[in-house]
Amino acid sequence: MSTCDFFASSYVDARARFLTAAGGAGARLTSHRLPGQLGPDGEPLSIDVALLAGETPPRAMLLLISGTHGVEGFCGSGVQVGYLTDRLHDALPPGTATLLIHALNPYGFAWRRRVNEDSIDLNRNFRDFSAPLPDGSAYEAVHDLLVPAEWDGPVREQADAALLQRIAADGIPAYQALLQRGQYTRPTGLFYGGTEPCWSNRMLRQLLREHIPAGLAQLAVLDIHTGLGPMGYGEPIHAGDGYARAVRWYGPEVTRSSEGEAPAALDEGLHEGLLAALALEDQLPAAGQRSASAPISGAMVGAFRALEPATAVTYLALEFGTRPILEVLGALRADSWLHAVPGRDTAHRAPIQAQMQQAFYVDTPAWKAAVYGRAADFVLRAGRGLAAGMAAAAAGTPAPPPPLATGIALAGRPGPLGPW
Numbered sequence: 001m002s003t004c005d006f007f008a009s010s011y012v013d014a015r016a017r018f019l020t021a022a023g024g025a026g027a028r029l030t031s032h033r034l035p036g037q038l039g040p041d042g043e044p045l046s047i048d049v050a051l052l053a054g055e056t057p058p059r060a061m062l063l064l065i066s067g068t069h070g071v072e073g074f075c076g077s078g079v080q081v082g083y084l085t086d087r088l089h090d091a092l093p094p095g096t097a098t099l100l101i102h103a104l105n106p107y108g109f110a111w112r113r114r115v116n117e118d119s120i121d122l123n124r125n126f127r128d129f130s131a132p133l134p135d136g137s138a139y140e141a142v143h144d145l146l147v148p149a150e151w152d153g154p155v156r157e158q159a160d161a162a163l164l165q166r167i168a169a170d171g172i173p174a175y176q177a178l179l180q181r182g183q184y185t186r187p188t189g190l191f192y193g194g195t196e197p198c199w200s201n202r203m204l205r206q207l208l209r210e211h212i213p214a215g216l217a218q219l220a221v222l223d224i225h226t227g228l229g230p231m232g233y234g235e236p237i238h239a240g241d242g243y244a245r246a247v248r249w250y251g252p253e254v255t256r257s258s259e260g261e262a263p264a265a266l267d268e269g270l271h272e273g274l275l276a277a278l279a280l281e282d283q284l285p286a287a288g289q290r291s292a293s294a295p296i297s298g299a300m301v302g303a304f305r306a307l308e309p310a311t312a313v314t315y316l317a318l319e320f321g322t323r324p325i326l327e328v329l330g331a332l333r334a335d336s337w338l339h340a341v342p343g344r345d346t347a348h349r350a351p352i353q354a355q356m357q358q359a360f361y362v363d364t365p366a367w368k369a370a371v372y373g374r375a376a377d378f379v380l381r382a383g384r385g386l387a388a389g390m391a392a393a394a395a396g397t398p399a400p401p402p403p404l405a406t407g408i409a410l411a412g413r414p415g416p417l418g419p420w
């Protein structure tokens with residue numbers, strides 16, 4: 001079985017491969033069906049969960065999540081199928097369980113959307129909705145340009161021209177940050193966070209309650225995403241607590257995103273390269289750019305704060321680059337327009353769905369090889385980190401020196417913002 005065989009061409013295909021691989025690995029499987037929704041071919045939509053654990057309660061656990069952002073599940077599912085097929089769990093230290101959550105947002109995966117059945121961006125939905133919402137005025141100013149009333153003709157042309165003017169004035173990083181931080185006022189818009197915890201949010205919390213045993217010392221989370229950064233490169237983006245631990249485990253290339261942080265300084269090199277970027281050419285930042293994080297509201301890492309304080313959580317999003325950023329954002333605009341009117345009757349439907357899949361999944365052997373190799377490497381890094389963490393806990397001492405230094409220090413960080 002080659003690496004390419006881990007990756008599927010549809011949600012149905014991905015689910016079948018995952019269930020087969022999980023069965024072959026001897027995992028305990030459970031499925032949680034999304035109520036009231038079907039896929040494009042009438043198929044049921046489910047979050048499938050595979051647990052690999054011994055008879056005694058584990059002291060450490062690796063959690064692999066795919067499809068937080070629906071269509072990005074083509075990548076994460078392939079990683080999970082590879083993990084199970086190649087028995088990567090055999091490389092983890094004794095006493096470590098693996099929990100694989102397949103298609104956390106099955107609706108988005110099946111319908112090739114990044115958002116869920118309510119057009120909600122799951123990674124903006126884990127916020128306290130009783131607290132005041134973030135200021136949405138900046139997004140309000142561009143919403144009608146991003147999602148114009150018509151996709152053809154002068155309305156769209158004027159919207160595109162106005163957006164390009166804005167990008168030229170402010171720079172791509174500012175444009176990206178404006179969108180990526182999330183918004184809570186426009187359900188038909190991009191990066192919409194919702195008004196209450198959605199089904200996938202509630203399900204993840206339930207799964208954590210069910211599967212994370214009391215007394216677990218260490219939990220390593222690898223949440224697989226796509227759409228940001230150079231094609232095929234997996235940027236390790238840490239969120240939540242334990243950044244220093246993440247760097248010890250995974251190496252110096254770990255970047256950081258913390259909810260509520262100030263926006264990072266904009267990269268002038270990128271701005272100078274605006275014309276090239278507008279032509280959808282290379283989007284690598286200038287060498288020496290420091291790592292930066294967008295102030296994302298409602299990120300999923302918030303769900304892990306409900307775990308017992310004794311469980312040290314090390315959350316990492318592995319963000320794999322696909323296409324140039326404006327191409328990806330263009331696909332998200334098209335997808336939002338398509339769904340802004342329920343059941344929109346348009347010949348654009350099939351091309352937009354294909355555009356979305358291509359924006360978040362590069363269907364080439366080289367990309368899949370890069371993705372899987374990188375992910376497998378991070379599984380092994382997680383295993384070494386978990387072993388060190390368990391050893392330190394057993395000895396009653398603070399965390400030991402770095403268990404590894406295998407991170408590849410890049411001259412220039414791959415993405416100005418993250419996680420996606």
Ligand SMILES: [Zn+2]
Nearest residue numbers: 069225226420
């Ligand atoms: Zn994502």
